[in-house]
Amino acid sequence: PAETLDELVALCKRRGFIFQGSEIYGGLQGTYDYGPLGVELKNNLKQAWWRRNVYERDDMEGLDASVLTHRLVLHYSGHEATFADPMVDNRLTKKRYRLDHLLKEQPEEVLKRLYRAMEVEEGNLHALVQAMMQAPERAGGAMTAAGVLDPASGEPGDWTPPRYFNMMFKTYVGPVEEEAALAYLRPETAQGIFINFKNVLDATSRKLPFGIAQIGKAFRNEITPRNFIFRVREFEQMEIEYFVRPGEDEHWHRYWVEERLKWWQEMGLSRENLVPYQQPPEELAHYAKATVDLLYRFPHGLEELEGIANRTDFDLGSHTKDQEALGITAKVLKNEHSTQRLAYRDPETGKWFVPYVIEPSAGVDRGVLALLAEAFTREELPNGEERIVLKLKPQLAPIKVAVIPLVKNRPEITEYAKRLKARLQALGLGRILYEDTGNIGKAYRRHDEVGTPFAVTVDYDTIGQSKDGTTKLKDTVTVRDRDTMEQIRLHVDELEGFLRERLRW
Numbered sequence: 001p002a003e004t005l006d007e008l009v010a011l012c013k014r015r016g017f018i019f020q021g022s023e024i025y026g027g028l029q030g031t032y033d034y035g036p037l038g039v040e041l042k043n044n045l046k047q048a049w050w051r052r053n054v055y056e057r058d059d060m061e062g063l064d065a066s067v068l069t070h071r072l073v074l075h076y077s078g079h080e081a082t083f084a085d086p087m088v089d090n091r092l093t094k095k096r097y098r099l100d101h102l103l104k105e106q107p108e109e110v111l112k113r114l115y116r117a118m119e120v121e122e123g124n125l126h127a128l129v130q131a132m133m134q135a136p137e138r139a140g141g142a143m144t145a146a147g148v149l150d151p152a153s154g155e156p157g158d159w160t161p162p163r164y165f166n167m168m169f170k171t172y173v174g175p176v177e178e179e180a181a182l183a184y185l186r187p188e189t190a191q192g193i194f195i196n197f198k199n200v201l202d203a204t205s206r207k208l209p210f211g212i213a214q215i216g217k218a219f220r221n222e223i224t225p226r227n228f229i230f231r232v233r234e235f236e237q238m239e240i241e242y243f244v245r246p247g248e249d250e251h252w253h254r255y256w257v258e259e260r261l262k263w264w265q266e267m268g269l270s271r272e273n274l275v276p277y278q279q280p281p282e283e284l285a286h287y288a289k290a291t292v293d294l295l296y297r298f299p300h301g302l303e304e305l306e307g308i309a310n311r312t313d314f315d316l317g318s319h320t321k322d323q324e325a326l327g328i329t330a331k332v333l334k335n336e337h338s339t340q341r342l343a344y345r346d347p348e349t350g351k352w353f354v355p356y357v358i359e360p361s362a363g364v365d366r367g368v369l370a371l372l373a374e375a376f377t378r379e380e381l382p383n384g385e386e387r388i389v390l391k392l393k394p395q396l397a398p399i400k401v402a403v404i405p406l407v408k409n410r411p412e413i414t415e416y417a418k419r420l421k422a423r424l425q426a427l428g429l430g431r432i433l434y435e436d437t438g439n440i441g442k443a444y445r446r447h448d449e450v451g452t453p454f455a456v457t458v459d460y461d462t463i464g465q466s467k468d469g470t471t472k473l474k475d476t477v478t479v480r481d482r483d484t485m486e487q488i489r490l491h492v493d494e495l496e497g498f499l500r501e502r503l504r505w
């Protein structure tokens, strides 16, 4: 695996996986652009998720809701009031930080002084942040007195009282920038699912339990985007809202934790690098009955890849009309605007109730980063040279096969290779690349580095011009394996089956 983010960032830029957003104008912080290889890898990951969670199941429907979101959706969801991170400024450097992130980076003795000053039991960072946000004036003073360091300067700072910062991006819909035209870019895809619950239910006549799956962009104005594509302001999520009967929620919650853990391993992440973390009660979001985070050992640390939450009837309960009649258990805002009853009629008893929901919510970009980190391998070759190879699962690799003509100045060879490329492309296994840049050694190295599992070379033997004067090897090609670097010779007619077997899901 990669040891540092830097070596991944370098590879991603060099080979065309991921670039800084708006780079030519100095970059727009917290945005990244996926290049020719990145877009393939990301699409492959999303397709694998969709295949597993929608196509291979009989209890799931898909959805693609809009990014622009009515203000009231994010009012009743609770985002307007609570989707905020604690933020603090250093008056000396004018740098701004997310409070919990800043505290995590402090030396032990600094933190100790802060715990003491805020009268919080040592070791519970979550409680410390909460205490600080309840007494911001005191907290700002305590941070300065405790000598909280500014990571930018490495020096103690002069800290402002911390305050909450709402992370939602606002925009105006229509030509007039007025309050009434205010809308949000969605901060999560989930709300699009909740507000379409009845539409999907009516259109599909589903019975509980069933789920709705969605992949799409989400936007958060993170105070300090960092760690490459780990924490960004525009990202993608793969979310499922799985609706169940109250009482069956704990079973389904456990089920989805197992299911998701299994899937990430199938994608190539090793079990040792995946850590399920059960959030203790004091860390739980106000709407959650239980949350298990799947943490991954990223090069920069052990951090959240996916969260799987039991959200009870909070979401549908927040957005439904007739709240009182439905006996919602969660604490929700009184909804005076909703026009739909987001509930389920028990086919046996005829009684209406609001289903509970289990939400597995994964980040696509964090998934891509984890796959890259896990696959990144430095190997010493027998001749003492080093090679970098990206040991991605072949099904996820951006390029499945590189078809390489041994020489570029022999039309019989290059034309043969182009025809072969077209034939393999038609198999529908993903991107097949006709590769005629550089010499063959360089082509192999490049494809090792971007994770291409197979390199197929067309040579003189292929076109029936073997050195020994025979045509025995006509229509055969060499196939080089990325991981073992071994080459075998196959007839082109066998090649199809060979690749199909190794690249199908």
Ligand code: ATP
Pocket (backbone or CB within 6 Å): 188, 220, 222, 229, 230, 231, 232, 233, 235, 237, 304, 305, 306, 307, 361, 362, 363, 364, 365, 366
């Ligand atoms: P964090 O605590 O790291 O900020 P979160 O708990 O706020 O994350 P959720 O709201 O649970 O994240 O979002 C679900 C998933 O969406 C996360 O597990 C993560 O994979 C992804 N995600 C959330 N915020 C970001 C971001 N700023 N950049 C990239 N991915 C993100």
